[in-house]
Amino acid sequence: MREVDLDRALRFATELAAWASETIRRPRDPRDAVREKDGPADIVTATDEAVERHVREVLAAAFPEHGIVGEEYGTTEGRPDAPHWVVDPVDGTTNYAHGLGWCSFSLGLAAPDGTPLLGVVADPWRGETFSAVRGRGAFLNGRPTRAAGHTTLTGHVFLTEWAAHAHWPGMDALLAELAERHCTVRVMGSTALSLVQVAAGRATAAAIGSFHHVDGLPALLIAREAGATALPELPEYGDPLLLAAPDAAAEATEIWRAKLPGR
Template sequence: MAARSAILNVMTKAAEKAGRALVRDFGEVEQLQVSRKGPADFVSAADRKSENIIREELSKARPSFGFLLEEGGSVAGSDPSHRWIVDPLDGTTNFLHGLPHWAITIALEKEGEIVAGVVYEPVHDEMFWTEKGAGAFLNHTRLRVSARRNLPDALIATGIPFKGHGDHAAYLPQLQAVMGEVAGIRRLGAAALDLAYVAAGRFDGFFETNLKPWDVAAGLLMVTEAGGFATEIGGGKVPQSGASVLAANSHLHLPLGTLLRNAGKKKAAG
């Protein structure tokens, strides 16, 4: 059984504490569905409460570290080399609709590089965790990306642009290109979990654009520590900004990237 480092213990404890609060709130969401305004306000409050719990737990353990928070923005710490990157509720729309697929994600950045990450899915008590150079794990089981070699056998995850977000016109040719070549496409609505699922071999690949650093920071490290590849869709350096993400195992990363890039070129030419 793999032992977690002191820093990972801090991160998992914070995620679990916030997770307990969110699970209680999730139980209330269904009761609010009758009112139009109620659920969204309630979920915003749950999101903020989760962030406050995480921030308090992490600050207690490492008071000098800064933060990059989905809700609270950037907060400088007295130690400029370390920063927590936190999404207290990834999959807000799922949560709002009573769909049990959402997560808490925390990453630690040291001198600009992600060195540890957790993605915690509290409904099923699945704690995905990783540390640079030490592998990736689900609870106490070592993770490896899938071994599938051919796109026709592959299950690919994506994120679909929605109202007011993303480039719909650029995305549709990409989706069409991938649809024609793979065994299935899934859009589950929580990018941090999509990446954790690639690390666990549940998905063979994942692509999305217009994400944020807190959506991808922990998951990208998880994929690479589980033996996969994570780049931007164009093939360049791991996209910590989240602007463009392509993650897959070593066999499928190149063919999937080629499909997506060619679809983009056709769109530009057309």
């Protein structure tokens, strides 16, 4: 891989996250109509597109050799030996379009083999920005953050997300087992924002049924750098993902493997 200045890349990512957060917080223009992509549960707004266009323009100017993979505009190839960026301009568009204050901006940089190098996830509504560079720990608004020290799922929070509008295979059995253990489950509506709650120590664990790099890779790196256990450590596209606080990981993994055979 060609050498990359991760400090410079992080500065650009953080600045873009601040700009995107400000843009997302603005009152929506009534003319910003919601449009379907692949169906009624997969939608896009003009804000999604405007944020991604701006991010692409800035990154292309600053890192012309890098590729870009985005939620709204697909893949722009870079040099084969250069890293590539992954961007989800508004992760949680359904919440955003309906005025629910739980969505995020997600941006990450990955090596040519897919290894995450840096990640930024911004929460516009709470003024929080999570960040991490591989091997340097995780940060929340510039301060170190760590996964919770909980030793059990019982009495704590487990976050998950639908597969668009539907349950994913094994989800119902997993939720039933968590309920038996008095673990409270929440479905909030933004994959990136749900996953980084493990890094913040707010959720003891989180899981998704289908991993997508544009909204999952930055949050995965941040959670791992905060000390969370990931199963698998780096999922393939479409694979399930489990994140858990380190001392509760054995219990979470046992349930995960029991309810999702083959995992």
